[in-house]
Amino acid sequence: MPKATTADQAELRATRLPVESLPERDVRAKRPPMLSFLLRWATLRRAARVLSLLALDLASIVGAIFTALALKALVRGGFDAEVSWQQAKDYTPFAFLVASLLFARSGLYAERAVRPGLTRIVASLFQTTVVALLFAVVNGESFSSYYIFYGTLFFAVAYVSTARFVYEYATGAILRAAGYQRRAVLVGTGEQIEAVAHALQASGGHSPVQVVGFVSQTFRPDNGLRSLGGLEDIGAIVEANKVDEVIIADPAFPQQTAVELVDTCHQRGVVVRIAPSTMEILIHRAEFVPGQSVPLFELKPPVFDGIDFALKRTFDVAVSSVLLLVFSPLLAASALAVRLTSRGPVLYRSWRPGIGGVPFACLKFRTMYQDADERQADLEASNEATGALFKMRRDPRITRVGRLLRRFSVDELPQLMNVLRGDMSLVGPRPLPQRDFDRLEDWHKKRYLVLPGITGLWQVSGRSDLDFDDLVRLDFLYLERWSVFLDLTILVKTVPAVFTRRGAF
Structure with missing residues (x-):
């Protein structure tokens, strides 16, 4: 395919995006009353999400403590549902307070697209168990065994993860039935645009992504992705296509351009995400090497020792x-x-x-x-x-x-x-x-x-x-x-x- 000239690109933008004359607006500026009213509805939706997840977690933790206590009593031959329930109610407030705070810290009440899964749930519940155990020891509590802690942890993992899986499945089905999708634009200068688009379309997930097109002046994929114009038009592009997020799909994306892109998108309330490169994955285990005039980080081999x-x-x-x-x-x-x-x-x-x-x-x-x-x-x-x-x-x-x-x-x-x-x-x-x-x-x-x-x-x-x-x-x-x-x-x-x-x- 012959390379398009600057004049050709300008004509393409003029015919495809007749919105360049739209005035820029910063979402951080004061909003008119009608917009504020609509945003309050969005706030209500976020509140409903957090409260429903909190209710699920509370029910799961109460159920976990009660199940652990009831099972212990049953094994010892002295099961009494009322006694076990009363003990569960005594233990629940502290356990739920710690668990909910750790869940919030781990992003487990965040929006659907970024909410983590089982790994964070298990980690947060394990931390909750450790905190509860230390608190009990410091306060001079004595136990014939520590079953109440690891037993509750086992059932909490089972109940919380199951409840949240059902919640994700049910709400995901509702969103899919309503035709909800996050509208995304891919930005980059290389063939990784094509790879990221393929991965997003194949993965599905709790919050499906609809790739509406890409923004690049040097790359033309042949898999049906629609070119939306150049980087200088990104503000008009996200407004014209009602974009929810912009995904940078290029490990060599220029830093200065990225800064300008992020600011332009944030002014319009559009989220910017990055598809990680190999280097960004490796940097998580980089260790600082002191004593150098230039800060250096050593990438050690990933050997379990x-x-x-x-x-x-x-x-x-x-x-x-x-x-x-x-x-x-x-x-x-x-x-x-x-x-x-x-x-x-x-x-x-x-x-x-x-x-x-x-x-x-x-x-x-x-x-x-x-x-x-x-x-x-x-x-x-x-x-x-x-x-x-x-x-x-x-x-x-x-x-x-x-x-x-x-x-x-x-x-x-x-x-x-x-x-x-x-x-x-x-x-x-x-x-x-x-x-x-x-x-x-x-x-x-x-x-x-x-x-x-x-x-x-x-x-x-x-x-x-x-x-x-x-x-x-x-x-x-x-x-x-x-x-x-x-x-x-x-x-x-x-x-x-x-x-x-x-x-x-």
Whole structure:
């Protein structure tokens, strides 16, 4: 496509945006009475949102304390609903006060588009438990056990997260039925505009984003995005298109231009957001290096060691032991089904590179016929995955029972023994077969700095629907943002991802 001249661009703006003569107005200025009245309705909506969420949290915390007390009384054989209820009412005011303040600090009462999810809920409830425990100890309270604290924490996580999930689902359905969408304009100078637009359109989310177009003078994507003009017209563009937010989708966006863009948008009450680059993700773990004439920050490799490794390993051993016990009937039934329906061993030992690229025997229930490895080369032309992966929706090597086990990821459960042996972690980058590992590019191999996992961000973020490079970037994001709460969140989100079989084959 020939490059447009300055005159062509001016003519395009004149015909497409006949609003350049609109007077600029600053939303921070004093508003006329009618506008103030309408904004009061917006304030009422915000108040309704906060009050409804507070009510849900209060009911959930009361229910959690009551359930913990009732269960303890039931186990001891002295259950009395009235006594448990009275004790719950005594404990609730302090617990709810601390929890609501921590929830507010974590943004859990913010607007829908930016309200965080399970990770922040678990973190805030854990902090509430610690504060309540310290308060009780300082005040000389004595307990025969600390069950009331960890028992309440368990039920609070279950009740609060469930209540908020239902709230998000119900209000999201109402908004979708009403046709609500956040109208956004992408701003940038490079091809990342196209990638961000695709991600926004594919993700959906609680508050869907409608990309009305892009603003760039140097880039013309071919995926149907509408060019709205140049950066100098951004004020008229957001007003003419009733834009809710402007998203900067370019890691190399000029700083001075960004400052002017933000000020122009804020004057019109438009939110400005940034799609993060790799550098902005990395900077979260940068450590200051003192004693230099120029401030320097060191980016250390994301390896779990010291306290982090001990914490993650303790979490892995404890949870995998419990899961092996809980799933033991399912494991026995699956082993019997594999044994009775096809020849070969019950367990398949797939040798895969682990941490540092050192191979280990990754255990799975055998889901294929015995000659599956020998037939691999004949099926390469039918590969449906991108990058280094090999995937087929109708792989002829899979047995009938194997297909059922794979559908609900039951074939992966023996890897809990890999976790106990220290070869794997519950959460981490998925270990790839040697065939896939040999096809990796050098930058992909950063994912082998840590123990591979049974589940990870791959499994809860689209699974096989994502391109391989996107999957690797999810691994990088996990490495940079790791916490026990993130591991717990991924484990919880794995359950619905498995049962909905999103992207799995």
